[in-house]
Amino acid sequence: MARKTPEIPGSSLADIAFMLLIFFLVTTTMDVDSGLERVLPQWVEDKVEDDSQIKERNVFVVLVNRDNILLVEGNIIRIEDLRERTKEFLANPYNEDNLPETEPKEVAFFGLMEVTKGVISLRNDNDTKYGTYLAVQNELVGAINELREELAKSKFGKSYANLENDKQKAIRIIIPSKISEAEPKGKNI
Amino acid sequence: MSKFRKDDGKGLPPISTASLPDIVFMLLFFFMVSTTMREVTLNVDIKLPEATELSKLEKKSLVSYIYVGEPKRQFQTMFGKAPRIQLNDQWANIGDIQDYVIAEREARDEAEQKFMITSLKIDENTKMGIVSDIKQELRKSAALHINYSSRRKAER
Numbered sequence A: 001m002a003r004k005t006p007e008i009p010g011s012s013l014a015d016i017a018f019m020l021l022i023f024f025l026v027t028t029t030m031d032v033d034s035g036l037e038r039v040l041p042q043w044v045e046d047k048v049e050d051d052s053q054i055k056e057r058n059v060f061v062v063l064v065n066r067d068n069i070l071l072v073e074g075n076i077i078r079i080e081d082l083r084e085r086t087k088e089f090l091a092n093p094y095n096e097d098n099l100p101e102t103e104p105k106e107v108a109f110f111g112l113m114e115v116t117k118g119v120i121s122l123r124n125d126n127d128t129k130y131g132t133y134l135a136v137q138n139e140l141v142g143a144i145n146e147l148r149e150e151l152a153k154s155k156f157g158k159s160y161a162n163l164e165n166d167k168q169k170a171i172r173i174i175i176p177s178k179i180s181e182a183e184p185k186g187k188n189i
Numbered sequence B: 001m002s003k004f005r006k007d008d009g010k011g012l013p014p015i016s017t018a019s020l021p022d023i024v025f026m027l028l029f030f031f032m033v034s035t036t037m038r039e040v041t042l043n044v045d046i047k048l049p050e051a052t053e054l055s056k057l058e059k060k061s062l063v064s065y066i067y068v069g070e071p072k073r074q075f076q077t078m079f080g081k082a083p084r085i086q087l088n089d090q091w092a093n094i095g096d097i098q099d100y101v102i103a104e105r106e107a108r109d110e111a112e113q114k115f116m117i118t119s120l121k122i123d124e125n126t127k128m129g130i131v132s133d134i135k136q137e138l139r140k141s142a143a144l145h146i147n148y149s150s151r152r153k154a155e156r
Helices: A013-027 A079-091 A130-156 A165-174 B020-034 B073-079 B096-106 B128-140
Strands: A034-039 A059-064 A070-072 A075-077 A102-107 A111-116 A119-124 A179-181 B063-071 B084-087 B090-092 B117-122 B145-149
Touching: A013 B020, A034 A130, A034 B117, A059 A079, A059 A130, A070 A079, A075 A079, A079 A130, A102 A165, A111 A165, A119 A130, A130 A165, A130 A179, A130 B128, B063 B073, B063 B096, B063 B128, B084 B096, B090 B096, B096 B128, B117 B128
Parallel strands: A059 A119, A119 A179, B063 B117, B117 B145
Antiparallel strands: A034 B145, A059 A070, A070 A075, A102 A111, B063 B084, B084 B090
């Protein structure tokens, strides 16, 4: 009987694989990058300030000063209350005089809807902390998202994120995201 | 005597380890597929702020990053503690951002250029002055779609 060639030992295979495994375990980063998405306005060469065309009741002024204190429509408020105030401003459920006007608009799926003319104006100081600024942005975006979510739930019975594109678009027309950011003026507000 | 000895061939056979490499390979492939290598070494300390209204950055290839934060300890003798901008692996000034955006844009396909996102990874203790300057530069170079990178806040 001819001698068989000896089998290649497979016992070290596990060790090699373990070595590779440990290498990838160490170098791996599982976290998905996420963050608050915004779109900046177009750059214009000569600025023409046309604030005068917007009525005072239609503007929701949010100021953040250098000590990270919030001034909303003339009142100092906590950041936790900002979301409620913003929602109240944008929704204006009882057509109050100090809250923004609405204008009727024809929207697909909804028919004639009263769309708010409200604009949120956010201004910060050069010495405001970025963390505070982002928290304020987060509350403003959160308020808009919550309103859209409520509308989607009541009209379509589905979450806004699960709607078809054209339905999302209709909701975006009814509850627009109008956050204007003024450039910080000088050192003090 | 043999009352207490039971292992005369009838005991449990040793567990076969022949399938161990297969299991390990399975894990290995999982990590190989899910891994993303770090491309840049951060020269600045960044503690991201917290937010709730997050959206994910889907396509990594379309994202360019701008880092802002306090320089790490070993660079503080050179640059001090004031927050600085890092683009890729290099220190940068405000004026470099436009060039950076253009270079990033050139590196992508033309069809993909309009979907590009700039992710701002900024330390939460940075003053807004530098952030506003960056935003102005981004507007000038028409990189309007931005993402303020942040961590998920625990639900209230």
